[in-house]
Structures are given as C-alpha cells and as structure tokens.
Amino acid sequence: MTRISDLPTPTLIVDRQKFDGNVAKMAAVRPGRTLRPHIKAHKSTALAAQLAAVGHTAFTCATPREVIGMAHAGLGTDLLLANETVDPTRLRAMAQLLDTSSSNTTRITVAIDSETTATLAAECGIKDVLIDVNVGMPRCGVSPERASELAAFAVSLGVNVRGVMGYEGHLMAVANRDEQRTKVRSAMELLVKCFDEVRAQSGDDCTIISAGGTGTFDLYDPSDPVLARVNEVQAGSYALMDSHYGALELPFVQALYVVGIVISVSDSWAVIDVGLKSLGMDHGNPTIAGASVWFCSDEHITFSMKDGQPLPYVGDRVLVQPAHVDPTIALHETMHIVDQIETGEKGISGTVIDAWPVNLRHW
Amino acid sequence: MTRISDLPTPTLIVDRQKFDGNVAKMAAVRPGRTLRPHIKAHKSTALAAQLAAVGHTAFTCATPREVIGMAHAGLGTDLLLANETVDPTRLRAMAQLLDTSSSNTTRITVAIDSETTATLAAECGIKDVLIDVNVGMPRCGVSPERASELAAFAVSLGVNVRGVMGYEGHLMAVANRDEQRTKVRSAMELLVKCFDEVRAQSGDDCTIISAGGTGTFDLYDPSDPVLARVNEVQAGSYALMDSHYGALELPFVQALYVVGIVISVSDSWAVIDVGLKSLGMDHGNPTIAGASVWFCSDEHITFSMKDGQPLPYVGDRVLVQPAHVDPTIALHETMHIVDQIETGEKGISGTVIDAWPVNLRHW
Known part of the structure; x- marks a missing residue:
C-alpha cells in the first residue's frame, strides 16, 4: 500500500473524495452531453475516462495533441478542438482518425474563425467545424456580424457546420453573480442570434451552441428563452479547481x-x-x-x-x-x-x- | 534543410550567434572552473556539453535528476547539487554513480544546511558535501554562525567537506550596480569568514567558495581581498537570458x-x-x-x-x-x-x- x-x-495528488464530489455536483447541473468537459485543464485521458463514466462523452480540447490522444484512448466519440489551428500537418493527423470504416466512431469538430482557418480545415480533410464567435473577450472568434458569412463560406468548401461556440472568458471571474448573470446573458444573446444566422446557412446537423466554463456553469437558466438554448458548457477546471476559481462562490x-x-x-x-x-x-x-x-x-x-x-x-x-x-x-x-x-x-x-x-x- | x-x-528556438556570444562573454570573465554553470536554467545535457567544450567542466544542479542525467551524459566530473535533498532514494541513486572503479570520474557534491541533511547524505553514501550558508536571502542555508559547527558534524559522519556556498539571490536584480557591488561584497564577507571557520574543521580538500549568478557574474573583483576569494560562480541564465535579466545592465x-x-x-x-x-x-x-x-x-x-x-x-x-x-x-x-x-x-x-x-x- x-x-x-x-x-x-x-x-501532484488528487483528493479522490473531493474530485468525486466536484464531478457529481457538475453532473447534477449539466448532465451527460450538456457538459462538454475541457481536457486542457488536466491533459489526462485517465481523468477524462472518469468523466465519460458519469455520462460526459463529448469533450473539448485545446490542442491537436489532446484531440489525437483522446481518440487513441477510445474517448473520441465527439471531440471539439475549441481553438484555431493553422498547422496542416496536425490538421491532417486529426483527419486521418476519421476513416470511413463502420467500426470507427471518432468524430472531430474543429473551431474556425476566418476564411484561412476554414480553408485549411477543408483542405486537410476535416469534415466538421464550429463557427467560433467573439462574444466579448479579445481573443479568437469571428466578429458576430461576420459569423453567417463564414458559415456560408465553410459550407461552400464542403465542410459540415455543426453550430457555434462563444467563450465568454472575460466573465468567468466576475465576483458578483448577479452582475455576471446579466453580462453572460448579453453575451449569449449575441451567440444565439449568430447561431440562428449560421444555421440558416447550414444543414440540419447545425445544432450546437457551446459556451461557458467553470465560472458560469450554472448560469444557463433553462427557464430563460436565450440561456436555455446554450446546449453545452465547456467547463474543465471544476473537477480539480484552484485557488483562483476557489475565491468565487x-x-x-x-x-x-x-x-x-x-x-x-x-x-x-x-x-x-x-x-x-x-x-x-x-x-x-x-x-x-x-x-x-x-x-x-x-x-x-x-x-x-x-x-x-x-x-x-x-x-x-x-x-x-x-x-x-x-x-x-x-x-x-x-x-x-x-x-x-x-x-x-x-x-x-x-x-x-x-x-x-x-x-x-x-x- | x-x-x-x-x-x-x-x-523554443535558440539564436546560435547570440548564444555563442553570451558564452564567450562569460568565459572571458569567468573562464574554466571559475564558472560552475547552473543546469537548472535549461535542463539540457546538449547545452551543457557546449559549455564544457569551452572549458566549464564543473556544473551546478538543482535536482537529483539533473545530477544523474549529467553523469550519464559523461558530464559528471564535478557536479554540485546546490540544493538540499531529504529523499534517501534519490540520494542513494546519486551515490551509486560514485563506484570505486578507477575509470569512473564522476564526482558529486551535495549542499547541506542542517544536521538532518548532513546525516541523510552520509547514510546514503554521498562522499562530498558543501556547507550551504545563508548570506541574506530567506531560503536555504545554515545561518553563518552555525556553519563551522555543521562542518564539524559532517566531518564526524565521515563525509568530506569541500567548502561553502552562499547564493546571494536577493541581490541578483539590484538595478544600481554600485549598490549591488557594495551589498554583494558584504554578503561575500560573511561567506568568506564562514569558509575560514569551516576549513578549520575540515581537510585540505576544503577549497570551494561558490556563490553568485548571472546578475553578479563580474562583481568578484580579483583585486579585492574578499571578492577575489570567491572561486566559482553559479550562473546559468546568462547563456540564454530572459527579459527579466535583460532589463539589467x-x-x-x-x-x-x-x-x-x-x-x-x-x-x-x-x-x-x-x-x-x-x-x-x-x-x-x-x-x-x-x-x-x-x-x-x-x-x-x-x-x-x-x-x-x-x-x-x-x-x-x-x-x-x-x-x-x-x-x-x-x-x-x-x-x-x-x-x-x-x-x-x-x-x-x-x-x-x-x-x-x-x-x-x-x-
């Protein structure tokens, strides 16, 4: 022993009881596919397997290595690379996991936010994309008014647009929860509007509205007509937490x-x-x-x-x-x-x- | 190509010409064994081999893994673990590199600053130690007034005391060089005094006064009776530098x-x-x-x-x-x-x- x-x-050590408690609390609020746990927080397929075991079988990744490793570990049913990649070698390496044999259940969706990232994804054999929309944080994401144009462009390249994502990262650590709720709702109003415009350019498989993180996991109020439409949350830190997030309520x-x-x-x-x-x-x-x-x-x-x-x-x-x-x-x-x-x-x-x-x- | x-x-990329320039500038001021380059900055035996090639064949390490890796890479002629270790497994792993065959030239010296670290080193088969003296930074190091007592204790355990080290890390980034020079001299006065007391407890092999870093590399004025006695400098960052050190002159x-x-x-x-x-x-x-x-x-x-x-x-x-x-x-x-x-x-x-x-x- x-x-x-x-x-x-x-x-590093992980407190088994605290980890289990965190996982259970999240699964109670965002069960199954309504959570798309982020792998970047821990970069461990063993930890990811624990989350899959409680029903979260779709995952968010930040790097091609995370995507490829998750697929190799048998956790690749629905992997989202929630980040732009312009490396053809890595895009092709991900695409090679998508062979057409009926036994292969790997699905990889890549975020795009520009014509360049859309073109590269298509050229390298990526089949599914998500339109990454800037909902207020100055980082990646197409500006909301250009989202549907980008979706139409992606469709014209023959890739399948599965929906939109918009990470309101600038709102994760707003200490006042009422203020946070109001700001998150505004950001999600933008994102939902983009989704409707994007879907008009895409097919029936365009269903995903992905957002959020640990700091906002419970703010997608199912009784609110806007917030209820956010159908997956990309939280990752919640399972292990840290003193930064720990300072919030x-x-x-x-x-x-x-x-x-x-x-x-x-x-x-x-x-x-x-x-x-x-x-x-x-x-x-x-x-x-x-x-x-x-x-x-x-x-x-x-x-x-x-x-x-x-x-x-x-x-x-x-x-x-x-x-x-x-x-x-x-x-x-x-x-x-x-x-x-x-x-x-x-x-x-x-x-x-x-x-x-x-x-x-x-x- | x-x-x-x-x-x-x-x-990561390294600019070959800038690296060579840094190495040459340091070697001009602290040639050969007067520099004991610190491995912790880069953790690379390939980089260390470049420094050995210009004459710096004694090295400073921060972890047992660095020590063991350097020995395995054939760079173990004179390795100093300039850090306290209380892990018997790792101490024994280092000691096992010190076999008695005549072809083995590995020498490993371990910093100690307490009876506990001295006892563990001796029990695990470490043969050479350096008395780590606190010269003003609140971190490791025995207080100066207890250095000779610790040396006597180490000698009583049968280990060889090679000298003293005192890292004036709190003075590395003093922007005014005159102020830095004055403060470094005070710290080294303490260290040199400790050395004389430690040597009185030890054998003829007690010769090392090791200190300093990139920020102080040229302050050990050979015409100053105190500073001239510092016979090795533990600089590591100089070879690659960073914007923190880059802000200094x-x-x-x-x-x-x-x-x-x-x-x-x-x-x-x-x-x-x-x-x-x-x-x-x-x-x-x-x-x-x-x-x-x-x-x-x-x-x-x-x-x-x-x-x-x-x-x-x-x-x-x-x-x-x-x-x-x-x-x-x-x-x-x-x-x-x-x-x-x-x-x-x-x-x-x-x-x-x-x-x-x-x-x-x-x-």
Missing part, C-alpha cells in the same frame, strides 16, 4: 495539491521543494493552509506559519494549493489519486489508490 | 524565443498559439518586439502592434521573449538551434541546425 509519505516530491472545492517536503528550516521561515517549475504562476502565489507564502523560487517556496503556529520540521510533507490548475498540471508527468486525505498532528495521511498520467501535454 | 517556418508551434543578450503562429486576427488585435503552458509567467508577461501584449491565456497571447504598425496575418510566425527562461524551458521538450535568425518584411528567417532535448526536466 502506497501512502502520501511514500511519494517522491514535488508531486462556486460549489466546487480544491481537489488538487502539489505535495512538497520541507528541506530547510530557519528561525522564522521554512522552505519546501515546490517552486516555479512545479506551479503555474500566472494567477500568483500558491496557498499553504495556515501559512504565509513569502515567495517562490525555481525549486522552492519560502513560507512562515500564521497565528504563532510552529514551523514544520525538515522532512515534513506540506500540501500546496496552486493558484491556477491548468499550467500547474502541464509541468507534471503524473497525478496520484489519494483516498481519505487527512492533515493532522502526525502530518498528512492518505492512501495512494491510482495514478493518472498527464499524457496529453505539449502540442 | 529545416527553416524556422518548418517548425510546429509553439516551440548586463552584457548578455536574449538568445531564447518561443516561436508562435498567428491563429486569429481581429480589427485591433491578433492572437498567437503561445500561452501559459509554453511560458513561465512568474516574472510577468512575455515581450513581442514592436507589440503590446494584452494578456496571456492557457494557449494564447492577445497582442496589438505599437506605432501604428499593421497587425500580422493568420499564419505569420511571431517571436516571443519569455520574462523568465527557467520555468519556460521546463514546459518544453526540445530547443531548436537556429543559425542567422533575421526578422524582415518577409517574416522570420533562419536555418535550424540542431535540436537540444530538454532532457533533465522533472525531479
């Missing part, structure tokens, strides 16, 4: 930690072997329960204890909660799944029951 | 870029496929020449052009300079070495002449 104390550090709890070990203790601070190469830092410093994080170096966190609590000893293990899950996981090879994590006077306990390789890293 | 435009994006230039490709262009911004999973972000946003970086997402940078310059086109390649090299490289599998990089009206040109695997990642 492997315990947390047997794992070499730094390493969401029902999900942090289930991912980096385990470090104390390597040095001075009079007023301690140092663990977790640092910039094991933590995504774009959302700021990580959190250690009961401690003040002073700063992070390449391989270290220097911290002190709050409320007069004593410093740990050299060799003690410490749980670190990253501020942003996605780029943290991208630095690791494996997540260890732990049953019954407890932090007590004798340190951190818990049994390692599984390992999920982070097997879809890189591009 | 492979050109930059043939590389899938995002990917150092002679080294940025030689590492992340190459991205434009995937989306709107009326006032463009988006490339470089983001939080291909960039270390702890020192802030990366830099794109001639552009204003708006923000970075997991897989994207949104930017606009300065001075009324036109936005690029979808499919154009863009060079991104990371703010911090070390955690950026830790996200990539390979650095591509490029000859004669030029940015002109027809885009970025340059011939890919080599690939250096980032083969010492993780722990």
Whole structure:
C-alpha cells in the first residue's frame, strides 16, 4: 500500500473524495452531453475516462495533441478542438482518425474563425467545424456580424457546420453573480442570434451552441428563452479547481495539491521543494493552509506559519494549493489519486489508490 | 534543410550567434572552473556539453535528476547539487554513480544546511558535501554562525567537506550596480569568514567558495581581498537570458524565443498559439518586439502592434521573449538551434541546425 509519505516530491495528488464530489455536483447541473468537459485543464485521458463514466462523452480540447490522444484512448466519440489551428500537418493527423470504416466512431469538430482557418480545415480533410464567435473577450472568434458569412463560406468548401461556440472568458471571474448573470446573458444573446444566422446557412446537423466554463456553469437558466438554448458548457477546471476559481462562490472545492517536503528550516521561515517549475504562476502565489507564502523560487517556496503556529520540521510533507490548475498540471508527468486525505498532528495521511498520467501535454 | 517556418508551434528556438556570444562573454570573465554553470536554467545535457567544450567542466544542479542525467551524459566530473535533498532514494541513486572503479570520474557534491541533511547524505553514501550558508536571502542555508559547527558534524559522519556556498539571490536584480557591488561584497564577507571557520574543521580538500549568478557574474573583483576569494560562480541564465535579466545592465543578450503562429486576427488585435503552458509567467508577461501584449491565456497571447504598425496575418510566425527562461524551458521538450535568425518584411528567417532535448526536466 502506497501512502502520501511514500511519494517522491514535488508531486501532484488528487483528493479522490473531493474530485468525486466536484464531478457529481457538475453532473447534477449539466448532465451527460450538456457538459462538454475541457481536457486542457488536466491533459489526462485517465481523468477524462472518469468523466465519460458519469455520462460526459463529448469533450473539448485545446490542442491537436489532446484531440489525437483522446481518440487513441477510445474517448473520441465527439471531440471539439475549441481553438484555431493553422498547422496542416496536425490538421491532417486529426483527419486521418476519421476513416470511413463502420467500426470507427471518432468524430472531430474543429473551431474556425476566418476564411484561412476554414480553408485549411477543408483542405486537410476535416469534415466538421464550429463557427467560433467573439462574444466579448479579445481573443479568437469571428466578429458576430461576420459569423453567417463564414458559415456560408465553410459550407461552400464542403465542410459540415455543426453550430457555434462563444467563450465568454472575460466573465468567468466576475465576483458578483448577479452582475455576471446579466453580462453572460448579453453575451449569449449575441451567440444565439449568430447561431440562428449560421444555421440558416447550414444543414440540419447545425445544432450546437457551446459556451461557458467553470465560472458560469450554472448560469444557463433553462427557464430563460436565450440561456436555455446554450446546449453545452465547456467547463474543465471544476473537477480539480484552484485557488483562483476557489475565491468565487462556486460549489466546487480544491481537489488538487502539489505535495512538497520541507528541506530547510530557519528561525522564522521554512522552505519546501515546490517552486516555479512545479506551479503555474500566472494567477500568483500558491496557498499553504495556515501559512504565509513569502515567495517562490525555481525549486522552492519560502513560507512562515500564521497565528504563532510552529514551523514544520525538515522532512515534513506540506500540501500546496496552486493558484491556477491548468499550467500547474502541464509541468507534471503524473497525478496520484489519494483516498481519505487527512492533515493532522502526525502530518498528512492518505492512501495512494491510482495514478493518472498527464499524457496529453505539449502540442 | 529545416527553416524556422518548418517548425510546429509553439516551440523554443535558440539564436546560435547570440548564444555563442553570451558564452564567450562569460568565459572571458569567468573562464574554466571559475564558472560552475547552473543546469537548472535549461535542463539540457546538449547545452551543457557546449559549455564544457569551452572549458566549464564543473556544473551546478538543482535536482537529483539533473545530477544523474549529467553523469550519464559523461558530464559528471564535478557536479554540485546546490540544493538540499531529504529523499534517501534519490540520494542513494546519486551515490551509486560514485563506484570505486578507477575509470569512473564522476564526482558529486551535495549542499547541506542542517544536521538532518548532513546525516541523510552520509547514510546514503554521498562522499562530498558543501556547507550551504545563508548570506541574506530567506531560503536555504545554515545561518553563518552555525556553519563551522555543521562542518564539524559532517566531518564526524565521515563525509568530506569541500567548502561553502552562499547564493546571494536577493541581490541578483539590484538595478544600481554600485549598490549591488557594495551589498554583494558584504554578503561575500560573511561567506568568506564562514569558509575560514569551516576549513578549520575540515581537510585540505576544503577549497570551494561558490556563490553568485548571472546578475553578479563580474562583481568578484580579483583585486579585492574578499571578492577575489570567491572561486566559482553559479550562473546559468546568462547563456540564454530572459527579459527579466535583460532589463539589467548586463552584457548578455536574449538568445531564447518561443516561436508562435498567428491563429486569429481581429480589427485591433491578433492572437498567437503561445500561452501559459509554453511560458513561465512568474516574472510577468512575455515581450513581442514592436507589440503590446494584452494578456496571456492557457494557449494564447492577445497582442496589438505599437506605432501604428499593421497587425500580422493568420499564419505569420511571431517571436516571443519569455520574462523568465527557467520555468519556460521546463514546459518544453526540445530547443531548436537556429543559425542567422533575421526578422524582415518577409517574416522570420533562419536555418535550424540542431535540436537540444530538454532532457533533465522533472525531479
């Protein structure tokens, strides 16, 4: 039996009970295909298989490597590359997964937002596309007034337009939920209008209105004539969470930690072997329960204890909660799944029951 | 012949001429063994071999994996793990490289800063240690007044004390060089005093006073009775540089870029496929020449052009300079070495002449 104390550090662990709780809470609000879980948060087919097991069998990906890896893992029934790609080699590699044998159930849909991305997709053998619409965040997405024109262009190239997506990423972290609800509704009004225009250019298979993320997962009110039409949400972070999303009023709890070990203790601070190469830092410093994080170096966190609590000893293990899950996981090879994590006077306990390789890293 | 435009994006490239220039400038000031290049910056034995070829044959490492990988690559003549490790498995794995056959030239020295780290090193078969002294930065290192006591303890355990190290990391980025010089001298005064006390407890093989980094590489004035005694500098970032160090008055230039490709262009911004999973972000946003970086997402940078310059086109390649090299490289599998990089009206040109695997990642 492997315990947390047997794992070499730094390493990622997932709290099995918290993970299961997060997955159940999401599935209750967005069951089955109404959620299209985003793979980019964890880049792990093993984790994705857990979500498929509770009914979420359509997935969102950010990179061709994620798409191809998911298909190879038998999770490719309905994969959306929710990102523009202009690399013909990778587009062809995805298209090659779409052979015509009747036993092949792989379906890959690629986001397009320009004539260039549409043309490349068509030339490389991609059969299904989604019109990526800019609903307010300055990133990818065609402007709403050009969406139907792009759909018509894609149809003229012989590709199947399955619908629209519009990621309101600029609204994910609006702290006031009423304000967030109002803004999300405005963004979705745009997207739904685009969908109707796009569908007029496309066939009966044009049915998808895809949007949202962890921060907005429950705002697509089924009693609202606009919001009810958003038929899939692209949330990914909810399963593991991070301290950035954790600061919002969401029902999900942090289930991912980096385990470090104390390597040095001075009079007023301690140092663990977790640092910039094991933590995504774009959302700021990580959190250690009961401690003040002073700063992070390449391989270290220097911290002190709050409320007069004593410093740990050299060799003690410490749980670190990253501020942003996605780029943290991208630095690791494996997540260890732990049953019954407890932090007590004798340190951190818990049994390692599984390992999920982070097997879809890189591009 | 492979050109930059043939590389899938995002990917790391190294400007061969700039790299060579940086290496030559450093070797002129700190030749041969007076520099102990730090591997943590790039985690690549291929890059390390370039430094060995110009005479720097002793190396600094931050992790056991770096130490073991360097030894396996035939670069293990004198490896310093300049970091505390309390993992017996990894300490033993390093010790196993020190077999007694006459053909084995591997030497591994491990930093210690406590009785615990000293005891573990000795128990696991490590033969050589360095006393890591805290010279002012709140991180690892024994306090100066306890250094000789720790040395005596290590000697009592039968390990060989080769000297002291003291990383004045808090002084690396002091912008005013006169102020930096004064502060570095004070820190080194502490370290040199510790060395004399440590040497009194140790044998004739106690000769090393190791300190510094890229930001202080030329401050160990050979005419100064204290500074001249620092006989090795642990610089690593100088070879590739980053925009953080680039802001200081150092002679080294940025030689590492992340190459991205434009995937989306709107009326006032463009988006490339470089983001939080291909960039270390702890020192802030990366830099794109001639552009204003708006923000970075997991897989994207949104930017606009300065001075009324036109936005690029979808499919154009863009060079991104990371703010911090070390955690950026830790996200990539390979650095591509490029000859004669030029940015002109027809885009970025340059011939890919080599690939250096980032083969010492993780722990």
